[in-house]
Amino acid sequence: MAVSDKSEIEINLTINGISLNSLSGTSILEVALANGIKIPTLCHDPHLKPVGACRLCLVEDKKSGRIMASCVTPVSPDMAILTDTPAIKKHRKNIISLMIANHPESCIVCNQGNRCELRRIAADLGVGQTGFYPMPFYTGLEEANPFIIRDLSKCILCGKCIRADHELVVIGAIDYNLRGLKSRPATVHEMPLEHSSCTFCGTCVSMCPTGALMAKNDGYVGTPERESSTICGFCGVGCSLVMGSVDGKVIEVNPSHKEGTVNQSTLCVRGHFAHDFLNVSERLTTPLIRKEGKLSPVSWDEALEYVAERFLSIKKANGPQSIGFMGSSKCTLEENYLFQKMARAIIGTNNVDSGSNGGGQMVLTHLNKRLDGGDRVKSLNGLEKAEVILVIGINPTQSVPVVGYYLKRASRFKGIPLIVVDPKKTDLVPFSDLWLPVLPHTDSELINGLAAMLYARKSYNAEFINRFTEGFETYRDGLSSVDFERVSHVTGLDRGIMEKATDLIEGRKIAIVAGQGVLQQRFGTRTMDSLLNLALMTGSLGGEGKGLYFVSKENNQFGAWDMGSMPDFLPGRQSIQNNFMRKRWEQSWEVKISPEPGLNIIRMIEEAEKKNLKALFIMGENPVQSLPQPDRIIRALNNLELLVVQDILDTQTTRMANVVLPGATSCEKEGSFTNLEGRVQSFKPVVSPPGKARADWEILDQLFSKLGYAKRYPTLQKIREEISRLVPMYGELESGSKAFWVKETSNRLFFHPDGEGEPIPFSPVTSIEDETSNDTYPLKAILGSLRYHLGSGTRTGYSNRIRDFALKGEAEISPEDGIHLNLKEGDIIKISSPDGSISRAVTLNKDVRQGLIFIPTAFHENDAMRLITFAHMGDTDFPGWKECNVRIEKSE
Ligand code: SF4
Ligand code: SF4
Ligand code: SF4
Ligand code: FES
Numbered sequence: 021m022a023v024s025d026k027s028e029i030e031i032n033l034t035i036n037g038i039s040l041n042s043l044s045g046t047s048i049l050e051v052a053l054a055n056g057i058k059i060p061t062l063c064h065d066p067h068l069k070p071v072g073a074c075r076l077c078l079v080e081d082k083k084s085g086r087i088m089a090s091c092v093t094p095v096s097p098d099m100a101i102l103t104d105t106p107a108i109k110k111h112r113k114n115i116i117s118l119m120i121a122n123h124p125e126s127c128i129v130c131n132q133g134n135r136c137e138l139r140r141i142a143a144d145l146g147v148g149q150t151g152f153y154p155m156p157f158y159t160g161l162e163e164a165n166p167f168i169i170r171d172l173s174k175c176i177l178c179g180k181c182i183r184a185d186h187e188l189v190v191i192g193a194i195d196y197n198l199r200g201l202k203s204r205p206a207t208v209h210e211m212p213l214e215h216s217s218c219t220f221c222g223t224c225v226s227m228c229p230t231g232a233l234m235a236k237n238d239g240y241v242g243t244p245e246r247e248s249s250t251i252c253g254f255c256g257v258g259c260s261l262v263m264g265s266v267d268g269k270v271i272e273v274n275p276s277h278k279e280g281t282v283n284q285s286t287l288c289v290r291g292h293f294a295h296d297f298l299n300v301s302e303r304l305t306t307p308l309i310r311k312e313g314k315l316s317p318v319s320w321d322e323a324l325e326y327v328a329e330r331f332l333s334i335k336k337a338n339g340p341q342s343i344g345f346m347g348s349s350k351c352t353l354e355e356n357y358l359f360q361k362m363a364r365a366i367i368g369t370n371n372v373d374s375g376s377n378g379g380g381q382m383v384l385t386h387l388n389k390r391l392d393g394g395d396r397v398k399s400l401n402g403l404e405k406a407e408v409i410l411v412i413g414i415n416p417t418q419s420v421p422v423v424g425y426y427l428k429r430a431s432r433f434k435g436i437p438l439i440v441v442d443p444k445k446t447d448l449v450p451f452s453d454l455w456l457p458v459l460p461h462t463d464s465e466l467i468n469g470l471a472a473m474l475y476a477r478k479s480y481n482a483e484f485i486n487r488f489t490e491g492f493e494t495y496r497d498g499l500s501s502v503d504f505e506r507v508s509h510v511t512g513l514d515r516g517i518m519e520k521a522t523d524l525i526e527g528r529k530i531a532i533v534a535g536q537g538v539l540q541q542r543f544g545t546r547t548m549d550s551l552l553n554l555a556l557m558t559g560s561l562g563g564e565g566k567g568l569y570f571v572s573k574e575n576n577q578f579g580a581w582d583m584g585s586m587p588d589f590l591p592g593r594q595s596i597q598n599n600f601m602r603k604r605w606e607q608s609w610e611v612k613i614s615p616e617p618g619l620n621i622i623r624m625i626e627e628a629e630k631k632n633l634k635a636l637f638i639m640g641e642n643p644v645q646s647l648p649q650p651d652r653i654i655r656a657l658n659n660l661e662l663l664v665v666q667d668i669l670d671t672q673t674t675r676m677a678n679v680v681l682p683g684a685t686s687c688e689k690e691g692s693f694t695n696l697e698g699r700v701q702s703f704k705p706v707v708s709p710p711g712k713a714r715a716d717w718e719i720l721d722q723l724f725s726k727l728g729y730a731k732r733y734p735t736l737q738k739i740r741e742e743i744s745r746l747v748p749m750y751g752e753l754e755s756g757s758k759a760f761w762v763k764e765t766s767n768r769l770f771f772h773p774d775g776e777g778e779p780i781p782f783s784p785v786t787s788i789e790d791e792t793s794n795d796t797y798p799l800k801a802i803l804g805s806l807r808y809h810l811g812s813g814t815r816t817g818y819s820n821r822i823r824d825f826a827l828k829g830e831a832e833i834s835p836e837d838g839i840h841l842n843l844k845e846g847d848i849i850k851i852s853s854p855d856g857s858i859s860r861a862v863t864l865n866k867d868v869r870q871g872l873i874f875i876p877t878a879f880h881e882n883d884a885m886r887l888i889t890f891a892h893m894g895d896t897d898f899p900g901w902k903e904c905n906v907r908i909e910k911s912e
Contacts, residue, residue, distance in 0.1 A: 029043065051095055059079065060141045060144065062076050064077060065285065067277075069187060071092070078112065079101050080105050081100060116138070132243075165220065167825070168236060169233075172204045180228060194216075226292075235273075245267075246706075247264045253685060258693055259422060263707075273291065286422055288422060305682055305713055307323035308680040309323060327681075328727045341618075347360065347375075347639050349575070350640045358720040358733065370617055378646060378647065379573055393764070398698060411439065415442065415446040418446075418804070421807055423533070438454075443457055443460050443872055453524060460542075465511050472500075487769075489556050495557075529558060529566040532555060546788065576694060587618035636664070644676070649890040652890055667683060687703075801874075805878060829875075833863075834872070843862050847911075
């Protein structure tokens with residue numbers, strides 16, 4: 021029986037004379053470690069398949085005298101294992117001595133320092149001078165890329181990097197090359213990493229036991245003085261990190277490798293390498309007030325008194341609705357709670373929103389309504405147990421890479437059928453069973469078409485439908501009248517490929533992974549409806565590996581919503597129009613709260629354009645870079661009497677402010693985030709904020725006081741206690757350190773199958789309007805992200821490593837369109853939409869459909885936003901923020 025091929029048969033054995041029980045298939049090493057018995061290892065990692073490469077974990081069976089590698093030997097009955105006999109020690113010393121003889125002398129200046137496992141084990145075994153003739157194997161340092169240095173002279177051939185690359189992130193960029201003494205992990209044809217399929221996730225780097233693979237730094241940074249756990253503040257996955265610091269500066273980031281975390285031993289290039297933005301000189305370090313047209317340093321007291329005095333005088337002169345609060349899904353739960361409380365309880369306005377509005381909040385709110393907030397908790401682990409996975413409107417390998425790893429592992433190692441719906445051939449497509457290259461914004465037609473095919477095959481979950489839903493008859497009638505010819509015409513997919521997709525779905529519960537391509541799409545709400553209908557029809561709701569996995573791009577998008585950083589929701593996702601709930605909040609805060617929803621981000625900008633909005637408090641957002649039509653945003657912000665921006669970096673928006681308040685990044689303060697799974701994770705500061713910068717919750721608390729509010733929050737714990745008391749889904753927040761899942765509070769029958777609660781309604785089948793061809797703007801541009809940047813690229817744009825990688829963000833068109841438009845690789849083109857123009861180099865990509873042009877966002881200060889229309893997602897004529905019609909011309 022192979023190791024990890026575990027069965028329920030119990031095995032008794034002894035290790036060092038201690039009687040132990042284990043299941044058959046467990047390795048001797050696993051049993052030893054689980055019982056606190058140490059065995060040295062170099063090639064073992066609990067997240068990788070054991071290979072027995074280093075032979076350091078040798079143990080001896082007392083009965084047979086057999087010596088074996090404990091990591092690859094399964095336990096068998098009545099074994100009497102000894103882990104430290106003289107013979108074993110001798111073998112281990114020999115192995116380590118040979119490795120050291122093969123090692124270069126540069127150990128002293130190696131950044132791995134005392135963390136090198138080879139050095140540590142050598143010291144433990146008392147191996148100093150080996151007595152062997154030194155035979156170092158020198159290889160050139162490979163360091164052309166700005167992320168990873170490979171010094172393979174320090175490689176001990178443990179193979180961890182290769183297994184991490186193949187088994188955890190499923191990239192396959194490296195493998196063993198050559199044989200014998202010369203064998204080394206390498207890319208195909210020994211190409212530099214930047215010319216391979218490497219994504220610079222760094223997972224191999226943090227697995228390497230020696231200094232053979234290291235993160236590249238600007239100079240020698242030495243070994244971290246401190247290592248502290250925190251949570252990645254970039255995307256919604258919420259990876260668990262360990263940050264190493266020297267002299268109060270973060271110099272290194274690794275995954276925490278902790279069991280039960282969302283990422284375990286993996287990270288992506290942003291989490292691993294882009295945190296160098298923390299140390300740039302553009303960090304805000306002191307409060308600033310605009311004086312005589314120039315932002316000038318002032319004390320905290322002066323800045324906060326000025327802000328409070330101006331807010332109160334503007335409120336007095338123009339009423340509370342003349343003030344807006346634009347919060348951030350990058351800030352913590354506690355900060356979002358205080359921010360919206362300041363708006364509602366002190367200023368008296370519901371004009372409060374967060375950056376997640378642009379991430380498709382309308383569509384999520386719609387889903388929330390249909391499920392009454394149910395199906396919140398969706399562990400990504402469940403994807404590896406799914407029956408079939410449908411990925412739609414997202415390229416997770418770029419935008420949320422750790423989700424991409426889950427999907428690739430599910431497909432490659434678990435054989436779970438994977439269907440990818442995307443106009444572009446993404447890098448997930450090679451892992452899929454079927455790719456549906458649907459035309460932009462026609463996803464709802466496709467999903468209705470698939471549901472209609474299932475219905476025609478009488479394949480639906482009648483028991484689930486009867487028990488938990490209502491309105492199936494109307495939906496069924498809609499499905500009966502779906503015109504497949506039209507679906508085919510609108511989506512650009514022939515009927516045969518849709519039948520194949522139906523074959524894969526039929527009889528299975530579906531896990532639907534959806535993202536910005538649905539949330540920010542022109543017909544996002546309809547696509548949302550069609551996906552939920554499909555999930556209901558197939559009984560794919562609740563439990564692991566089924567239902568809707570909505571992927572939030574920003575780290576605390578769902579948390580900001582849960583905390584009420586929304587114009588129409590109070591904390592706990594309670595509608596502002598729910599009289600009962602609103603009155604409860606009025607009693608708790610001892611204020612009156614208007615039942616009228618406030619202005620969202622878009623409406624705030626529109627009201628600023630009309631000069632109705634007089635003051636805006638922006639915390640952690642850079643709307644000039646993140647919203648469409650930046651010139652329009654600049655004009656609107658220029659109309660304000662007061663613009664207060666609390667942020668961490670010098671941005672296009674802080675440069676326009678009247679007052680700038682320097683805040684702290686997540687690794688410089690204490691707080692909590694809710695990730696896309698509904699997992700709430702708290703963290704403590706790794707380092708202090710730079711200069712006079714402060715944790716954002718502290719700034720808000722001090723502003724509460726300056727605004728005359730009696731209640732203070734001297735500690736973060738005070739805020740957590742208030743949230744726990746008033747927001748039942750976050751009842752566990754006050755416990756502080758332990759991660760927990762948000763509590764489901766849905767009133768839908770499905771979540772209370774005891775007969776209490778309401779059925780989940782089907783929505784009727786609707787069709788989208790036919791699109792007419794556009795002769796002036798004949799190409800359809802799709803805007804999407806690349807893994808090196810997050811969102812608008814404000815933070816990642818300041819990462820020196822990302823800058824040094826010098827990606828140009830080329831626009832991608834099909835080779836056919838290249839010929840047709842007389843364009844070749846590298847040509848500079850002007851891309852124009854009805855809203856604006858940008859310039860880009862062009863690349864010809866056979867994975868892009870003819871008639872489409874893919875434009876990466878976040879490059880060139882996110883200038884792609886110039887092409888799309890500033891519009892409210894709820895409006896019927898909303899054109900979508902993921903696409904627009906364009907024409908392209910070659911620049912002379
Ligand atoms: S580079 Fe590091 S992880 Fe990879 S085989 Fe060599 S020592 Fe092991
Ligand atoms: S950085 Fe990531 S993708 Fe590149 S070789 Fe290492 S594990 Fe593979
Ligand atoms: S950016 Fe997202 S996927 Fe990458 S390390 Fe951070 S949380 Fe994880
Ligand atoms: S740890 Fe067992 S052979 Fe390396």
